[in-house]
Amino acid sequence: MIDHERDLAHVREATEKLLTAAASLDNAAAAEPSRLPGWTRGHVLAHVARNADALVNVLRGLPMYPDATTRDADIERDSGRPVDVHLADLRESADRFLAVGAEPADWSRTVELRNGVTDSASRIPFRRWVEVDLHHVDLGVGYELEDLPEEFTTREIAFLAERFSGLENVPATVVRSTDGGTWTTGGASGGVTVTGPAPDLLGWLAGRRDGSALKAEGGPLPELPAL
Structure with a gap:
């Protein structure tokens, strides 16, 4: 059985770990390539922040992104920012997601993600956990797949x-x-x-x-x- 409250707690914990890792970067390191082809570490951090806002949209019954072009342009726009700006954005966007997650809601309802994909609202916190922890690995700063919690991996x-x-x-x-x-x-x-x-x-x-x-x-x- 999916426990969205437990998953929201995992999201909070994973976000703190990501913020700690990102805070260890300087601006030059943030501009270096990540493990994702064509993306710097700044692209990864920008994507994680924008994904939080996109999942807020999902939980509120709005389109996840206006369109694919806007999604990609927003990540590109935000990718080259100084690390302190990335950190503030990561924290604020994560807080917005967790605040919406704490609101009373019907977690059994069906929500729509990208490309017409639908899912139960109750699975959205886990999808956010995946975004945070897997992209933490993508940064290439010493956090590996072997470091992920066993529950997450399974x-x-x-x-x-x-x-x-x-x-x-x-x-x-x-x-x-x-x-x-x-x-x-x-x-x-x-x-x-x-x-x-x-x-x-x-x-x-x-x-x-x-x-x-x-x-x-x-x-x-x-x-x-x-x-």
């Missing part, structure tokens, strides 16, 4: 496995963690089993690692579509 593997289920361009795949846990994904044909440590499985599913640390049986390691 739940995000399950979410991504569900996301790729039914895709005919992904073979039917069993995803098995050596740390415990088994999931299925992909289409109806094929029959590949991918095994490895949970952080490496998450990295592969989330497009953060190439899967070289994983073992594939019954076929090659499936190529996954971009998120």
Whole structure:
């Protein structure tokens, strides 16, 4: 059962960790490349802030972003700011999200995200937790997939496995963690089993690692579509 209040607490904790990490950067370090192709660390920080406001929109029944062009332009606009401005924006946007999350609401209602995707409002706090913690890793400042909480890793593997289920361009795949846990994904044909440590499985599913640390049986390691 999804516990949105527990997830909001995780969001708060993850945000504090991200703010501490970002505060260790100087302006030159913020302008250096992140682990995401084409994005500096400043782009990552700007995206995390703008995502908080976008999820506030979602919870209020508004469009997540006006459109894809505006979303990308806002991130580009904010990417080159001094670190102190990034920190203030991260804090203020996070507070806005948590404030809306604390309001009385029907958490069982359906909300709309980008590209017509719908979900339960109760899952939005976890989606925010993913944005904060996974992009913390993307900064490349010493916080790794292995440092993510076990609950986070297990739940995000399950979410991504569900996301790729039914895709005919992904073979039917069993995803098995050596740390415990088994999931299925992909289409109806094929029959590949991918095994490895949970952080490496998450990295592969989330497009953060190439899967070289994983073992594939019954076929090659499936190529996954971009998120």
